[in-house]
Every structure is written in structure tokens, then in C-alpha cells.
Amino acid sequence: MTERVAHLQEAEVTRLAAEYLHDPGDLVLFGRLSDVLNDDGMVDPTKVKTVAAELIAARPGLAKGAAVPSRSFGQGRQMSVDQGSGITWGAVLRGHD
Template sequence: MTDQTAPATDPQIDADGVSPDSGASGTPEADIGSQRVNKEARYRVERNEARTERDALAERVQRMQRTEVERVAGEHLAQAGDLFTLSGKDLAEYLTESGDVDTAKVSTDVAALLAERPGLRKSAPAFDPTQGTGGPPKPMAPTPSWGTMFQTGTPSVPQFHR
């Protein structure tokens, strides 16, 4: 008599339950290898995305640092970008070792640039505050009223010139 409850053991089925002729990839090593390749590909994609994000953030910090240098230079220069153009220095020369803007270096170079070219200085407003105000107010003629109309001797109606 055979026991129907015991599992049938087939020498063709491996420990993972995969039969060589079942259409699966075959050995478990091949499955593990493809999983490893998939993991490695995923890690490469993540690495490349992280590098792209890092580069974008570094560029953003560099723009902010340049803007800060131009803000400090713009306190004395009419065009703050002239500092980079005329001094021939780049952003790295105005940064400390920790990456902060060294305002003393910026101020020193701005002072040297203004000593050579004083026309680059930020000037006072380019208008004359005395212009357009009309000067002091002129005394106004007395306003005609009903009482002055009935007075005799001087005409109270304003005379217009033609």
C-alpha cells in the first residue's frame, strides 16, 4: 500500500521548486545574478541622479555667492558686475576657506578699483532737487468776494490781458 499523504519527490525539481524544463531561467544562481544586475543598475541610476542634484545645488550656491559679492560691491560701484570684469578675479578669490564671502577682500578690491577709475563710483541722484519745484510760492492776489464788488473806486473784477 502507498501513502498518498507524503509528498512526491521528483529528482528533477530543485529546492526552490523550479523544474529545469518548466520555462524558468534554470538555476537559482542565474536568478540571483539577474537580481544583482538589477540592483546594480538601480544603484547606478540613483548615483547619477544624486550627482546631477549635487551639481545643480553647487551651481545654485555659486550663484548666491556671486550675488552676495555683487551686493557688497554695489554699495560703492554703479555697476556691481564691474568688479569681476575689471579686476580680472573670479568668485573663488573672494571666498574664505569655508566658502563664505570675504567682505574685506571685496571692499579692498572695490576701493582699489575706484582709486583707478573714480567714474565707476555710485553717484548721487542725477537730478537737481531745485528743479521742477517752481521756487517759493508767489503771493496770491486777493480773491474777489461780493463785498469787494460793491466797493467803489477799484474794480474788483480781475482784468484779463488779451
């Protein structure tokens, strides 16, 4: 019975956390269920919001709607190496202008 109640509590936390987190299961994964329960053992929506805000502050990428970094950022050549100067690396190494 205790496991069943804990499962239902986690489901409610996940449902409420979906408003704030891209993957609402992260709140249960990175936090503790006891942090979002009130004195009666019920899930407290205000505590869910607070814990979600703390998690987002520590890990902004977990927020709902967080910008996903570009996969090509900083990789590969962005512009031509020779921008019309006419000088090549071979000429530089040989000491010619």
C-alpha cells in the same frame, strides 16, 4: 549644485559691492570670485571692500557717485571768434590791417 552656489556667491558679492560701485556687477565682471571668498568659501565683506577699492583706484569712473563727464566738453565754439577787433580772416590773408 556647484553652479547654484557660485550664483548665490556672486549675488552676495554684487549686493555688498553696491555700497562702493555704481554698477556692482562690475566687481564680478572685472574681478574673480575667488578673490572675495574666505577659507570656508563664504563671501568676505572686507575682501569685497578691498577689491572694490582696488577697482576704483584703477577705474575711478566705476565708483558710486563718480562724476559723469559733460558730453559737450571741448566740442563746438565756446565763445565768439571775433571779439570786437574788427579784423577778419579775409583781411589778414590779403595783408590788410
